[in-house]
Amino acid sequence: MSPLARVAVDDGPAFAAWFECYDRAQRDASGSDEGWLAEEWRARAGDDTAPVHSRLYRLGPVGSPDGVAAAEYNDLDDTRLAVAELYVEGARRRRGLGTALLAGLIDEVRALGRDTLMVRALVVPGDEAASAALGFARARGLAHTSTSVRRVWDLDDPRRLADLEARGRDRARGYEVLVLDGPTPDALVAERARLAGLIAGDVPDAGAGVREEHWDPARVRDLERHVAAMGRRLVVALARDRASGRLVGFSEVTVSRTRPRTAYQWGTFVEPEHRGRGVATWMKAAAARGLVAASPATSRIVTENDARNAPVIAMNEALGLRVTAECLVFVAGL
Numbered sequence: 001m002s003p004l005a006r007v008a009v010d011d012g013p014a015f016a017a018w019f020e021c022y023d024r025a026q027r028d029a030s031g032s033d034e035g036w037l038a039e040e041w042r043a044r045a046g047d048d049t050a051p052v053h054s055r056l057y058r059l060g061p062v063g064s065p066d067g068v069a070a071a072e073y074n075d076l077d078d079t080r081l082a083v084a085e086l087y088v089e090g091a092r093r094r095r096g097l098g099t100a101l102l103a104g105l106i107d108e109v110r111a112l113g114r115d116t117l118m119v120r121a122l123v124v125p126g127d128e129a130a131s132a133a134l135g136f137a138r139a140r141g142l143a144h145t146s147t148s149v150r151r152v153w154d155l156d157d158p159r160r161l162a163d164l165e166a167r168g169r170d171r172a173r174g175y176e177v178l179v180l181d182g183p184t185p186d187a188l189v190a191e192r193a194r195l196a197g198l199i200a201g202d203v204p205d206a207g208a209g210v211r212e213e214h215w216d217p218a219r220v221r222d223l224e225r226h227v228a229a230m231g232r233r234l235v236v237a238l239a240r241d242r243a244s245g246r247l248v249g250f251s252e253v254t255v256s257r258t259r260p261r262t263a264y265q266w267g268t269f270v271e272p273e274h275r276g277r278g279v280a281t282w283m284k285a286a287a288a289r290g291l292v293a294a295s296p297a298t299s300r301i302v303t304e305n306d307a308r309n310a311p312v313i314a315m316n317e318a319l320g321l322r323v324t325a326e327c328l329v330f331v332a333g334l
């Protein structure tokens, strides 16, 4: 069996073959044409010295890999962990290639001094791809630690968004919501960083242990540069408490400028003492409206939440979001 090989994003033919295999396998498993674009992978995996960076791998021939993988390494928040995806070409399954890919990945992660591997698999619940992922994980000692559910918000009715925003304004009178399409103003960046750092400790543990994220203004600027390098637009709604003047929450949506139909919800967070007052729904509606105003071709927002995160799911269901897929999360201690 050939060993795992690194794929460099500037190695034209090797990267093109990697992306083709990744994209095809991912579409087959998830039943959707959503997912990272080649230019986004170039930005994610192009700089190995970036504190949060990905590496790309292939198994088999350079021009026609049997399987591919990607792993993200985050030096800022958790230096024990690697978060990976792995795929084997549909017609080449059940020949031990997935096993070889996983073994190569484990060697690499260990060699990088990390001891925890998380594997994420996007699947349609109940589909063959879901049973393959679960069967493979069980056979290879990966524990199924959590499931994130993917929902889609259809933005086909602009009046509904305006209405939601108006209701939010009416209900959450002690707050104001600002929408940013572009870099955070200097005056707000420290507060934005503080809030970004609180979210990781406040969502259910996916299985690798809860780790606080370390955010400062420089990391917010890095994120903004990274989003631009990926060719994406990032719209952020910020909620401010009128009494104290402090920011108390944010909600981020992002969309590719080259494939703008489907946007993605990134973080949404409200500080605990400001919850239950409609601030999150207002921010989500305001961010969605801001996004559609800036990117009129965008017609839906995809969001993913841990299946145990009851408050967020209740909010999303009330907004009318529908389930389309789920992301199975597996963890192995190495």
Ligand SMILES: CC(C)(COP(=O)(O)OP(=O)(O)OC[C@H]1O[C@@H](n2cnc3c(N)ncnc32)[C@H](O)[C@@H]1OP(=O)(O)O)[C@@H](O)C(=O)NCCC(=O)NCCS
Binding pocket: 025, 029, 085, 086, 087, 088, 089, 092, 093, 094, 095, 096, 097, 098, 099, 100, 119, 120, 121, 122, 129, 131, 132, 133, 134, 135, 136, 137, 139, 140, 142, 330
């Ligand atoms: C999961 C995946 C990587 C497996 O690749 P593969 O090359 O078929 O895996 P292997 O041949 O090494 O299978 C090893 C063992 O896993 C189990 N397994 C693999 N596919 C399975 C399936 N469809 N149903 C049940 N068990 C399965 C079996 O025990 C198998 O051993 P066996 O063939 O001797 O019975 C592949 O189906 C795939 O790319 N799926 C989509 C992406 C994905 O789910 N990735 C994350 C997996 S955690």
